[in-house]
Amino acid sequence: MPVVLFLNFPTLAQSTSTSKPNIIVFLVDDMGWQDTSVPFWTKSTDFNRRYHTPNMERLAREGIKFTNAYAMPVCTPTRVSLITGVNAAHTRVTHWTSPDQNKNTDYADATLNSVDWNINGFSPIAGVQHTFHATALPEVLRQNGYYTVHSGKAHFGSAGTPGSDPLNAGFEVNIAGSSIGHPASYSGRANYDSPVNGKPNRNAVPGLEAYHGTDTFLSDAITTEALKAIDKPVAEKKPFFLYLAHYAxxxxxxxxxxxxxxxxxSGLDSTEAKYAALIEGMDKSLGDVLKYLDDKKIADNTVVLFMSDNGGLSTTPARGGKAWTHNLPLKAGKGSVYEGGIREPMLVRWPKVARAGAVADQYVIVEDFFPTILDIAGVKNAKTIQEVDGKSFLPVLKNPAFRDDQRGLVWHHPNRWIAAEGPNIHYATAFRQGDWKLVYDYRQAKLELYDLRNDIGETHDLAASNPAKVKALAALLTRQLKAWNAQWPTFKATGKPVPFPDEITL
Known part of the structure; x- marks a missing residue:
């Protein structure tokens, strides 16, 4: 299969100007809303006090903290939305992609048939089976004078497809990124691998052979290599885009x-202590990045955006053992369209533009990163294959009090994530407008309504007492799903499609 990109916009001359800001996306995997000493609620909690993340604290002091930032319920949909600017309902990449090509990662369900989603993920090339074809963010930035570096977890597409290699998405450098969704090991002594029957694990992290047999933890290895990679554009006074995506x-x-x-x-059991140590190691990486910017005297011209790809893994029955992430007071966790599965820690530092220590309550979603980063880079009227759904949050960076209560956000997860049952972790779609949130559980044909301002934990379903609001939000959600031609499940017993939200009678 060819891996040559066909672009539909002109190649621009490479800029040597330092006026364009450098841009760093610091993405964490599976980090819950409470897994930090920075509170993203109205108050600090016992969980915030459990963790030690001094560099996140620094970023919050020096930048803007977003208290209503959202991703998708699981990883690949978030990552594809970030680099394409398109909502998961629109890309049809609604679940995590397997390293194995053409493999559906949905668990079988007794009630619903699996939907025809894009099981191979994102593709920069047209015509690849079961993929979403789009122009990726790093490609647009590269064509506009940026030096583009990927380090860490990619998980944009399945092995053997063009989207599995970040170099095909417009990154000039790829460090340790492939089709895998998690590492076999974080240990350099183990070569970031855990062999199976004497053979390398398919989740062994590639490209870090220089650290094999050493004490270098994976989070450090990808950070060190990322900073080495941007030495080149820094020396050449060329703007860079660094996508540092942790496996942690x-x-x-x-x-x-x-x-x-x-x-x-401190009294944590071994499982929770291991998790907390992973968190602090990730935070140490953030500190290394901030120190590099200081040492190179480029911090004032560098935007740092911190985000997680989905909620914390608060349910582990499929793997045995206890949960180690606690999203409370949010409901549920990874795999769910309830707040615990989608609400994320988000920080943005942009010296002289974003007011230090500010808090933004405006809700934003991961596909907003695409147009926002292009705005930050000064890229106007970029020609992309796809229609971008995201909305730039540059107005929020310039004015943290900015408010738009009319915008609607969509989370579409018509998939079964794990074998075990749980709090609405399967086959659900949600919609937020203002402080109101609608949750649609297909299997129960049930619409739920929550007032997030007064009930962040989604404990009081107001659907019965406010049918007018339910009807209004269901109409808006249905209209958007149909406009995007979102894939839709069918019942096994009848073969008929599940009713749309506006067809449900309270």
Whole structure:
């Protein structure tokens, strides 16, 4: 299969100007809303006090904290939406992609048939089976004078497809990125691998052979290599885009020995202590990035955007054992369209533009990163294959009090994530407008309504007492799903499609 990109916009001369800001996206995997010493609620909680993330605290002091930032319920949909600017309902990449090409990762369900989603993920090339074809963000930036570096987890597409290799998406450098969704190990001593029957694990992290047999933790290796890679554009005074996407804090819970003992001594059990150590190791990476910017004297001209790809993994029955992430007071966790599965820690530092120490309550969603980053880079009227759904949050960066209560956000997850049942972790779609949120559970043919301003934990379903609001939001959600031609499940018993939200009678 060819891996040559066919672009539909002109190649621009490479800029040597330092007026364009450098841009760093610092993406964490499976980090819950409470997994940090920075509170993203109206108050600090016991969970915030459990963790030690001083560099996130610094970023919050020096930038803007977003208290209503959202991703998708699972990883690949978030990552594809970030680099394409398109909502998961529109890309049809609604679930995580397997390293194996053409493999549907949905668990079988007794009630509903699996939908025809794009199981191979994103593709920069047209005509690849079961993929969403789009012009990727790094490609647009590269064509507009940016030096583009990927380091860490990619998970944009399945192995053997063009989207599995970040170099095909417009990155000039790819460090350790492939089709895998989590590492086999975080340990350099283990070569970031855990062999199966004497053979390398398919989730072994590629491209870090220089660190094999060393004590270098994976989070450090990808950070060190990323900073080495941007030495080149910094020396050439060329703007860079660094996408530093951590494998942390996804399983396996490999203990980071530098931080483990402090959490054991604090009274956490071994599982929770390993997780907390992974968190602090990730935060140490953030500190290394900020120090690099300071040392190179480029911090004032560099935008740092911090985000997680989905909610914390608060349910582990499929793997056995106890949960180690606690999203409370949010409901549920990874895999769910309830707040615990989609609400994320988000920070943005842009010196002289974003007011230090500010808090933004405006809700934003991951596809907004695409148009926002292009706005930051000064890229106007970029020609892309896809229609972009995201909305730039540049107005929020310039004015944290900015408010838009009319915009609607959509989370579409017509998939079964794990075998076990749980709090609406299968086959659900949600819609937010203002402080109101509608949740549609297909299997129960049930619409739920929540007032997030007064009930962030989604504990009080107001559907019965406010049918007018339910009807209005159901109409808006249905209209958007149909406009995007979102894939829609059918019942196994009858073969008929599940009713749309506006067809449900309270």
């Amino acid at each position: 804090v996804h399983i396996p819970l490999t203990a980071d020995p530098r931080f483990l003992n402090k959490y054991l001594q």
